[in-house]
Amino acid sequence: MPRDQLRKGPAILDHISELENKTIYIFREAHHRFKSTALLWSIGKDSTAMLWIARKAFLGQIPFPVIHIDTGYKFQEIYAFRDRYAKEWGFDLLISKNREALEKGMSPKKEKLACCHALKTEAIKSTLCARGLKALFLAIRRDEHGIRAKERYFSPRTLAFQWNYRDQPAELWDFYQSEIGKGEHSRVHPMLHWTELDVWKYVQREKIPIVDLYLAKNGKRYRSIGCAPCCSPVDSRANTIRKIVKELETTRIAERSGRAQDKESAYTMQKLRSLGYM
């Protein structure tokens, strides 16, 4: 912990503090450069940890809205958690929902790719346009998916929401591409350099509240959460954060192994992301 080191003199930041400080730097940099930004909160562990760090970066007063993309298919626990902490932490919560598609009957029972696209990508698209947002903070990490590992910290998206992954801007040292064209926006990824294990160690250290779907009940727990119909739990006895950390130090099960949209085919994630998916 950094505070103990301060007393001892010449400090080397511990690994988790190093990650946190870089995330804070990225938050401040993006906020300065883009002004009109928002944070996407899926209520999962990563974006909850990101929100926690945003509170630190802006010294308790998050200067932008926090968006929850509500597909209508989320776990009940997610909605309860959202409403509780939005109130407790006091930020501007914005719900983004594609009501039109839901009314027309869009659901995961139809094609999964189309459902993710309509209920998530299209929903955020309309919120982004309505608010004139220039940048979105997303909690994706390099280690969770090979396609996400190719991302930049500041990743431009075209007017049509496309990710031009064939020609990404250079990103050197602490310099990020922060000029965007009219109607374009930037995806900013303050947690890109964290691993799943890092996030849990941070949750443990900071005592960050987390949806209890992550904790094992009857021998099962969720490693990754999203929409209820498309997530399945993994076998686990980890019913505390400490046990999750221990489990992850030895597991060989991939984090997103319970996520349906990763499995459709080898390139589903690439396709979804190139069209603007998170």
Added chain:
Amino acid sequence: MARPLLKVAMVGHVDHGKSTLIGRLLLETHSLPDGKAKEIENISKGLGKEAELAYLTDQFREERENNMTIDTTQVFFKTRKAHYAVIDSPGHVEFIKNMLTGAAQADAAILVVDAQEGLKEQSRRHAFLVDLLGVKKLIVVFNKMDLVNYKETSFVEKKSVLLRFLKGLNGRPLNIIPVSAKENVNISKRSTRTRWYRGPSLLEALDALAPAAESSNAPLRFPVQDVYEIDGQKILVGQILSGKIAAGQKVTLLPSMRSAVIRSMKIFGRSPGKAFAGESIGLILREPVSVSRGEVLVEKKCAPVPTTHFTGNVFWISALPLRVDAAVTLRCATQELRGRIIGIRNRMDSSALEILEKRARRLHANETGAVSFVTEKPLVVERSCPLNGLGRFVIEQDFQMQGAGIIS
């Protein structure tokens, strides 16, 4: 003590086996999730190929179909000694900006050279760039030793060519290791296939790299990133580049040379008495001086002198050449200002490092040279060793990063 994290860039010429070597490291350290090896086998079969280790990092469809890495990526593994993030980089010249993006984040680099082909254009260029970026720890592996029947003579011959080239750079390789990623030779332990080789295996060599030197003992450098006003208080936020800072400390603001005293420090939820290099903090000054982004807080006794004229070793990325007299935007730490090119000396191709022109009018893509700038306002820069944020800069034109430089 917790195992440190070491970020290692895998660099080298196209097809010399960087992605395959990464795949091998993942297998040898048991870092693949269950089913991943099978998945790779199936995807390879779908493309009508043998199981391809490189697909673990080459994730884009285009990368797999064309057998080449397009963009940089990172994968993670751990040994008993350390955690590693391996940064894969494309070996094609047209993706050099992606290679730079990856390598700029590294603490160390592994240069992968085909034992049969020896040094090629991108091997030399990548070695130069890793050196320019300030990555001081370099390990060279001669891969595909199976293709030369693990013969010592081929290794020695290729090694001497390598050492001759590296003479032109600042860094020296810590190890030069003969390996075969394909046949798993000298990756985690020394193999009997190369009895003549006395050095460590690749993983042993990696485990011997010490974690990056900390910079809290260096003089204070705190570039102001932004100024927040919270409850009527002005708070200067930023990340300490080097040194330490304490409440009550007297500091100098650059480039204006004004003095100020730190009244208190703010991190959400607490007000620490001291803070060190690497920490993102907020500072409240005792006097109501107006401060803005880009100013740098230092101690008076070891303050760099702000300047409007400076020279840097520049690597040029853009297809449009950099020209003498051109207007550019310079970014250094949190500073950003307009400048002009007043001269280019010692223009070189970054893969050959032979001087093409002593005095040049232009610098082309993938070339390097000593570029002199004049800026419209004073800039805080310094020659730094180890390299810190005031010793490096990027050049923007048309709002895009087109080149990178190190203060010389």
